[in-house]
Amino acid sequence: MTTVALKPATMAQALTRALRDAMAADPSVHVLGEDVGTLGGVFRVTDGLAAEFGEDRCTDTPLAEAGILGTAVGMAMYGLRPVVEMQFDAFAYPAFEQLISHVARMRNRTRGRMPLPITVRVPYGGGIGGVEHHSDSSEAYYMATPGLHVVTPATVADAYGLLRAAIASDDPVVVLEPKRLYWSKDAWNPDDPQPVDPIGRAVVRRPGRSATLITYGPSVPVCLEAAEAARAEGWDLEVVDLRSLVPFDDETVCASVRRTGRAVVVHESGSFGGPGGEIAARVTERCFHHLEAPVLRVAGFDLPYPPPMLERHHLPGVDRILDAVARLQWEAEN
Amino acid sequence: MTVMEQRGAYRPTPPPAWKPRTDPAPLLPDTEPYRVLGTDAAAQADPELLRRLYAQLVRGRRYNVQATALTKQGRLAVYPSSTGQEACEVAAALALQERDWLFPSYRDTLAVVARGVDPVEALTLLRGDWHTGYDPYEHRVAPLSTPLATQLPHAVGLAHAARLKGDDVVALAMVGDGGTSEGDFHEALNFAAVWQAPVVFLVQNNGFAISVPLAKQTAAPSLAHKAVGYGMPGRLVDGNDAAAVHEVLTDAVRRAREGGGPTLVEAVTYRIEAHTNADDATRYRGDAEVETWREHDPIQLLERELTARGLLDEDTKQSARDAAETMAADLRARMNQDAVLDPMDLFAHVYAEPTPQLREQQALLRAELEAEHADREGTHR
Numbered sequence: 001m002t003t004v005a006l007k008p009a010t011m012a013q014a015l016t017r018a019l020r021d022a023m024a025a026d027p028s029v030h031v032l033g034e035d036v037g038t039l040g041g042v043f044r045v046t047d048g049l050a051a052e053f054g055e056d057r058c059t060d061t062p063l064a065e066a067g068i069l070g071t072a073v074g075m076a077m078y079g080l081r082p083v084v085e086m087q088f089d090a091f092a093y094p095a096f097e098q099l100i101s102h103v104a105r106m107r108n109r110t111r112g113r114m115p116l117p118i119t120v121r122v123p124y125g126g127g128i129g130g131v132e133h134h135s136d137s138s139e140a141y142y143m144a145t146p147g148l149h150v151v152t153p154a155t156v157a158d159a160y161g162l163l164r165a166a167i168a169s170d171d172p173v174v175v176l177e178p179k180r181l182y183w184s185k186d187a188w189n190p191d192d193p194q195p196v197d198p199i200g201r202a203v204v205r206r207p208g209r210s211a212t213l214i215t216y217g218p219s220v221p222v223c224l225e226a227a228e229a230a231r232a233e234g235w236d237l238e239v240v241d242l243r244s245l246v247p248f249d250d251e252t253v254c255a256s257v258r259r260t261g262r263a264v265v266v267h268e269s270g271s272f273g274g275p276g277g278e279i280a281a282r283v284t285e286r287c288f289h290h291l292e293a294p295v296l297r298v299a300g301f302d303l304p305y306p307p308p309m310l311e312r313h314h315l316p317g318v319d320r321i322l323d324a325v326a327r328l329q330w331e332a333e334n
Numbered sequence: 335m336t337v338m339e340q341r342g343a344y345r346p347t348p349p350p351a352w353k354p355r356t357d358p359a360p361l362l363p364d365t366e367p368y369r370v371l372g373t374d375a376a377a378q379a380d381p382e383l384l385r386r387l388y389a390q391l392v393r394g395r396r397y398n399v400q401a402t403a404l405t406k407q408g409r410l411a412v413y414p415s416s417t418g419q420e421a422c423e424v425a426a427a428l429a430l431q432e433r434d435w436l437f438p439s440y441r442d443t444l445a446v447v448a449r450g451v452d453p454v455e456a457l458t459l460l461r462g463d464w465h466t467g468y469d470p471y472e473h474r475v476a477p478l479s480t481p482l483a484t485q486l487p488h489a490v491g492l493a494h495a496a497r498l499k500g501d502d503v504v505a506l507a508m509v510g511d512g513g514t515s516e517g518d519f520h521e522a523l524n525f526a527a528v529w530q531a532p533v534v535f536l537v538q539n540n541g542f543a544i545s546v547p548l549a550k551q552t553a554a555p556s557l558a559h560k561a562v563g564y565g566m567p568g569r570l571v572d573g574n575d576a577a578a579v580h581e582v583l584t585d586a587v588r589r590a591r592e593g594g595g596p597t598l599v600e601a602v603t604y605r606i607e608a609h610t611n612a613d614d615a616t617r618y619r620g621d622a623e624v625e626t627w628r629e630h631d632p633i634q635l636l637e638r639e640l641t642a643r644g645l646l647d648e649d650t651k652q653s654a655r656d657a658a659e660t661m662a663a664d665l666r667a668r669m670n671q672d673a674v675l676d677p678m679d680l681f682a683h684v685y686a687e688p689t690p691q692l693r694e695q696q697a698l699l700r701a702e703l704e705a706e707h708a709d710r711e712g713t714h715r
Contacts, residue, residue, distance in 0.1 A: 030498075056498050062528055067487050067521030074491020077476065078499070082491075094517070101481045102488070110477055111465045112683040147684055170686045200689070247689035 006187035033085030090133035104147030127180035137269035154220030156186035178218035202249035208238035211262035271299035293329035363558035396658035411462035418606030421576035421632035429583035486522030512543025532590035540605035561598035573603030
């Protein structure tokens with residue numbers, strides 16, 4: 001039996017590898033965006049692609065997000081498989097009309113004759129000390145748009161697997177890349193990247209019996225840390241990493257909540273109109289008789305994203321998560 | 335050395351020499367819209383082409399009249415008429431080769447039909463159906479775009495992709511004067527010029543964006559002048575002169591195909607009808623203005639030229655009219671049949687595979703439909 005040497009790799013490196021492997025495997029895969037060519041992207045995720053595949057395959061575009069996504073639509077119409085990079089979450093907004101009015105509905109309005117296999121990569125979320133417009137959690141906008149898949153990795157292996165799955169998908173997929181996890185490291189073998197489950201499957205990151213933390217993307221490591229800290233309080237928390245916001249894995253989430261009887265949804269996005277409301281409603285509708293307490297939400301405040309000097313007060317942290325867990329009506333147990 | 339002497343000795347390093355990146359002069363449009371009919375240039379025009387354009391214009395006008403009538407009969411939900419603009423619509427379709435692509439706006443169903451798409455299919459969306467009807471790949475016509483100017487970057491991307499694949503395909507994208515104010519117009523033209531994409535932009539300046547006249551839309555000398563800022567040629571053409579529009583578009587298509595890059599064409603025309611059947615044009619323009627343009631009717635312009643040159647006899651005219659009537663009768667007959675829509679189809683193509691969430695909602699609608707059906711059966715019994 002041979003053992004594969006696992007080396008530490010960052011999420012950014014895994015994403016680069018996913019793009020490179022996809023481009024090598026399929027000549028119709030084209031990368032385009034701002035600074036993705038010579039510079040390799042502001043986060044270096046496209047590093048080396050222009051050199052390896054040429055500027056026609058990895059293209060520095062003019063600085064115009066609607067133009068980037070709009071031309072990607074035309075490229076996809078002609079049989080290419082564009083992967084576009086939106087440089088930052090809040091700079092993806094100019095492309096919303098193309099995304100919502102065309103990308104998300106072209107398959108539908110042409111009765112399946114003109115599918116658009118476009119991957120939209122969006123670095124998102126806070127915690128990197130970014131100035132304004134560099135830290136938004138914009139997932140609720142994408143989730144509210146029928147026709148899009150929305151995925152977000154929390155581990156190095158998932159970053160590779162989800163991006164490959166997104167590029168392979170015949171539907172448009174928004175890949176939300178947690179900026180603050182770009183430099184997170186995991187032991188990962190880039191020469192034997194494991195396939196992930198198809199888009200739409202959540203995973204239990206940490207099994208537990210007391211309550212379920214339902215989370216995704218940048219909040220997964222925070223929840224895992226909270227679960228470790230909770231042991232001191234006598235709570236054994238399960239952490240479910242959604243990975244895919246659309247489609248939503250009701251099955252995995254509800255199986256967990258039925259086991260534990262309690263749930264807290266954790267995300268950076270604001271709570272009003274955020275993903276947590278939808279998730280709490282879905283869990284309540286399906287698991288009501290298994291619930292010992294209302295499903296709670298731990299989220300960012302409903303504020304424009306705060307400046308770097310104050311963002312730690314905004315982001316859901318271990319203490320806020322544990323406070324929510326403490327409010328899950330444990331009195332009944334005693 | 336004193337401080338003053340030092341200062342006197344100082345010479346700033348000159349910046350690198352500046353020169354314009356493109357000579358703007360060849361990009362500038364003519365000062366007058368280019369015309370063929372009624373000018374010396376008409377003698378050069380191919381009589382066969384002129385007769386073909388004529389037959390298509392007659393058919394196109396009849397199509398506009400028939401579609402407008404169908405809205406009044408409740409058979410179309412809405413129809414943005416291109417009456418008065420038939421020369422642009424027809425020339426756009428005829429300037430393209432079979433392998434080329436057409437990107438229409440919602441006012442361009444006539445161009446779609448002139449390209450060979452079945453008229454009923456072309457009107458599917460305007461009939462009130464949930465999809466765009468025709469298969470875009472059959473005649474290489476993009477689905478009608480309802481948001482303004484957003485189809486222009488699609489044309490650029492498609493043309494760019496075709497060139498990357500080594501295919502000599504050209505995309506022709508249509509937009510109105512109002513659409514030139516949208517950001518996507520700007521981004522599309524910029525991308526097209528930077529990439530030297532084989533694409534032709536046809537702006538039909540029909541005078542109004544619903545009610546807003548061009549003067550409130552732009553301060554540019556002409557819409558064709560906008561091309562210069564992007565580094566592509568701008569061409570100004572009389573949009574009611576079918577021979578001129580056809581010539582200018584054919585030149586631009588050829589130039590694109592030969593690797594010369596994009597062209598912006600402004601065709602000056604006039605929207606004879608209101609914006610749609612739901613609009614009242616008397617609120618923003620006078621009859622006198624409309625009458626002036628009726629005098630400059632695209633069919634009459636071409637008919638006069640053909641007649642003067644002895645290229646149009648009564649038989650040819652009659653056969654053009656007959657063909658148009660046949661098309662209109664067929665359109666009428668087929669549009670008067672009630673469309674059969676299956677509500678369950680709404681779920682069929684949102685994704686390649688419906689999400690679990692959509693499957694649940696699909697089941698809900700199916701149950702509702704079955705209950706409705708059972709109710710009806712019960713009532714009938």
